Amino acid sequence: MEMGSRYLFALIVATVCHLKLCQAIQWLGLAVNGSTLAWNLTQHCRLLDGLLPDQQLLCRRNLELMPSIVLAAKQTKLTCQKAFFDMRWNCSSIELAPIFSPDLEKGTRESAFVYALASAAVSHSIARACASGELPTCSCGAIPGEVPGPDFRWGGCGDNLRYGLQMGGAFADAPMKSSRAGNPITKLMNLHNNEVGRQALIDALETKCKCHGVSGSCSVKTCWKGLQELRDVAMELKSKYLAATRVTPRHVGTRKQLVPRELDIRPVRETELVYLISSPDYCTRNEKRGSYGTQDRQCNKTSVGSDSCNLMCCGRGYNAYTEKVIERCQCKYHWCCYVTCKKCERTVERYVCK
Secondary structure, eight states, X not given: OOHHHHHHHHHHXXXXXXXXXXXXXXXXXHHHHGGGOOOOXXXXXXXXXXXXXXXXXXXXHOGGGHHHHHHHHHHHHHHHHHHTTTSSSOXXXXXXXXXXXXXXXXXXXXXXXXXXXXXXXXXXXXXXHHHTXXXXXXXXXXXXXXXXXXXXXXXXOOOOHHHHHHHHHHHHHHHHHXXXXXXXXXXXXXXXXXXXXXXXXXXXXXXXXXXXXXGGOOOEEEEEEEEOOHHHHHHHHHHHHHTXXXXXXXXXXTEEEEEESSOTTSOOOTTSOEESSOOOOSSSEEXXXXXXXXXXXXOBTTOOSTTBHHHHTTTSOEEEEEEEEEEEEEEEEETTTEEEEEEEEEEEEEEEEO
């Protein structure tokens, strides 16, 4: 793209942002350069692309949260791409943030997943930051009221999910709750999917314990409430993505609500992801629909899953090539306490879609 065209494109994007028509997940763009700021001045909240006006306001009032939000942006990108590495849509378009292609703009099931994951990630990051002492406004999670059992005791420092949900929810939902311009139906969908993401995070809170006792007898356990890793939450949301429900707006009383398009006799469940329009098949490149295609994507010749060469390549076939891989081998443990290994070279066969 020529310099003049790039400038024009950037100008158009900036104009759209100014009109408050940008996507509420633009803050994922903070993953690129958010770490370059100290986040100790309120002016920092408007220096980087990504924060919409309502999020800028929350930023100015809660500067101490911004490093956690930047971390959440990075984790959302990485976790999304790892969760979908074996599918035709592999979340590569998230790299464009704060600009998005149509697959994340127009209410597809892919946008439903990203909104849910981003919402979960920001609350997850804040909850963990509280427990690690990185935030002056919160501390460890509250000690549960129930007794964990005989020879158990509550201790340690649990993740502060309550504070994470409060502040993370306020940040993620702020653009949709604003009265500024925007499609109200899309806002409804995004708010719903944000909540699904946070509910998945609530379900990921588990009891973790550490044993105490003579010679590891575990006569007493110290336990606390901690969150699973974000990748575990992402896999739960991926299963919801695969079973997502296409919805349509309906007037229910004086309000508009989203109801299943094919089965509008029941309300949308609070635990299901919803989307408004069908996705492209992602087989061939189609920039208007946000499809990058699967040409040159690596596939698995022996798999019968979504990463199989048949499914990944959409029936077009594949090319094979060999690659030399160097890996550790013949490792030996030496007392005490180190391991030595040799480096071995082997040739592996790879397959890429035509």
